[in-house]
Amino acid sequence: MSLKDRTRLFWRGPVIKALRSRVRRMIGIGPGQRILKMPVIETERLILRRFDQEDLKDILAWEDFPVGPSHEVQAQEFLDYCFREYRERGIGPWGMQLKETREIVGNCGLPHINFKTLCGEVNCYVAPRHRGKGLATEALKALLEFGFRQIGLTRIQARCELSNLSSQRLTQKMGMKFEGLVEDDPSSKDPSRKQKMYAILEKDFKVAATGVPDGTMAVKARPDGRN
Numbered sequence: 001m002s003l004k005d006r007t008r009l010f011w012r013g014p015v016i017k018a019l020r021s022r023v024r025r026m027i028g029i030g031p032g033q034r035i036l037k038m039p040v041i042e043t044e045r046l047i048l049r050r051f052d053q054e055d056l057k058d059i060l061a062w063e064d065f066p067v068g069p070s071h072e073v074q075a076q077e078f079l080d081y082c083f084r085e086y087r088e089r090g091i092g093p094w095g096m097q098l099k100e101t102r103e104i105v106g107n108c109g110l111p112h113i114n115f116k117t118l119c120g121e122v123n124c125y126v127a128p129r130h131r132g133k134g135l136a137t138e139a140l141k142a143l144l145e146f147g148f149r150q151i152g153l154t155r156i157q158a159r160c161e162l163s164n165l166s167s168q169r170l171t172q173k174m175g176m177k178f179e180g181l182v183e184d185d186p187s188s189k190d191p192s193r194k195q196k197m198y199a200i201l202e203k204d205f206k207v208a209a210t211g212v213p214d215g216t217m218a219v220k221a222r223p224d225g226r227n
């Protein structure tokens, strides 16, 4: 290798590193953060995909409230939150679209990811009239697979209110283990309220997903884009 090539290699690394960190600072990404690609994920009954403005009517139908201005404001606020998350983190809530009827029946996501500890947190909401059909289990298993296989997380957790038995059952069905009570949760509206912490490690998910060590699941993650 010529001296010129060696010199070029010597300074190229640090310069690229410095440029990268300047760009990250300019667009407001801290050192422990990453902008992720949000795939469309297909499961047996669901398409998990980004929300768009057209989904407002389905969101308004989730709860059986009389549709009025304040309900619409809240639904729009939720959509605006989704769009902000897509812009700032690359990923945000996935809309859970039923393949059969094309209706969006809920949402699920990975709202907290710590790239230093490789730990993520999942959440899910299913419209009341679609509960109890296993849709949350199906969607969250796909998100665990995305978190472990594509982001490279080693642990995924979920926090449940003490009184929320269906969410506790849901975490157990996903193979998550109860770890204990957590308090002073900064993301909770009431910091004094205790919550149950459940978590699953990547090595246990392989077994939990399918019962076989390679963890093959019937989940197809597709590149970004609508179906």
Ligand SMILES: CC(C)(COP(=O)(O)OP(=O)(O)OC[C@H]1O[C@@H](n2cnc3c(N)ncnc32)[C@H](O)[C@@H]1OP(=O)(O)O)[C@@H](O)C(=O)NCCC(=O)NCCS
Binding pocket: 122, 123, 124, 125, 126, 127, 130, 131, 132, 133, 134, 135, 136, 137, 138, 158, 159, 160, 164, 165, 166, 167, 169, 170, 173
């Ligand atoms: C929690 C939630 C997402 C579950 O959605 P879902 O699609 O009904 O979930 P699944 O059908 O996959 O599984 C729910 C399990 O909870 C069980 N369950 C429901 N209500 C229950 C109750 N009161 N007590 C005990 N178990 C209950 C169901 O029987 C089912 O278990 P099973 O398959 O062994 O019978 C849904 O109830 C919801 O959106 N709740 C409001 C938002 C929320 O609390 N999210 C959780 C935070 S992550």
